[in-house]
Amino acid sequence: MTVPSGRRERKKAATRQKIADTALRLFLDRGYDAVGIRDVAAEADVAVTTLFSHFASKEALVFEQDEDFEQRLAQAVTGRAPHEPLIPALRREIEALVRHCTADSAAPIWRLVEETPALREYEESMRLRHAEALGMAIAADLGLPRTTTDCRTIARFVIDAYSLAREAADPEAALDEIFRMIEAAWEVTSSSRCTRGAVPPDGAEAGRAVTAR
Amino acid sequence: MTVPSGRRERKKAATRQKIADTALRLFLDRGYDAVGIRDVAAEADVAVTTLFSHFASKEALVFEQDEDFEQRLAQAVTGRAPHEPLIPALRREIEALVRHCTADSAAPIWRLVEETPALREYEESMRLRHAEALGMAIAADLGLPRTTTDCRTIARFVIDAYSLAREAADPEAALDEIFRMIEAAWEVTSSSRCTRGAVPPDGAEAGRAVTAR
């Protein structure tokens, strides 16, 4: 029950890191499909079962770093400046994420992902989880008691923006264009939210002002 | 090179159907994960390799019927009445598809899909393909020489509508709401398309009028 301070945690983290590094190196070297789990485990000098105790699947080895994606998006919603409208705040965060992916240092990894169907599929599945989480964050921010259709929808659109911009020839321009569309969609639904009177039943102060676009 | 008319084709189709039926029955009976490929093959009285010569994967057994999804969407775009605006036409088609899924007869299958992560993942991947195809159809309909970002974006949004509406408590209402948002997004991008002058370089007559919303 005590807090395991020290060596054990460090060793565990080191093992995890060694596995991830080895895997990425081999994947970039020989290609994702050409490298087996048993290869990675042998090269990292661990047992196969150990590898799977650190990573849920072979694909997860590649996306090791991007575990904070969800948190960053939620943070962009809940941690934005007071009275700052929602969509621009999300746009800024998405832009940063896209830039991070298209940066030269990360380029080989994303090329690997794009070339490998299994990895693409895995990432799509991740995106859906992210969209769901973002939808919840937006709903909470608006003070809604549950995730409504419009929150879920906008969340999907925002995640779509990330995905589409990454694949576009000019990511910045694509983001411009897509977020103009999202902005329009958001205005429609947020104005009708007022007339619908979807303010939570317990009254006034919960969440951010609904009128803040 | 002749058209193989007759028994051979019928036998092949019968084998395929028998496999699909058997698979669906077993899956609904015992659950997707509890039934192995070898079980399905044995019950359908075919070899495992035969099964895989008819279906690309275990998941494909479940989505056997919905192979015309892409075609239906493309048809909704290219085959709509002259001067009928794009988005409402798509809305009608999506509505029909959603109704088809939520109908009582298909309900057990979709419950199975929703309960099984592997099937959800597979369907997501299918949706992305559908979105890409729809984007191409839209671009072609507008007379654009290639699939632009806004076409791709609207296509994604439309597919999102399908996915979100199916999961919503009240699919009709959800479609209302989401398509209002899509309509707004489409107006923004289609009006700026005129000012951008994205008419194909070879001049006038290709495709439908850009001004038709």
Add this chain to the structure above:
DNA sequence: TTCGAAAAACTAACCGTTAGTGCTACGGTC
């Protein structure tokens, strides 16, 4: 030092999927 527990190892399998090979029945051709 000793003990409990977490981490890692090892074995042995399960399951989806594929390659390789050969047989059989069907369809077109002479």
Add this chain to the structure above:
DNA sequence: GACCGTAGCACTAACGGTTAGTTTTTCGAA
């Protein structure tokens, strides 16, 4: 009607990701 090419299918055997079960090692705390 006999012949031949081939499509459909069966069979074996394996590959690669993943997991269960069990045992050994390693660390932290008493």
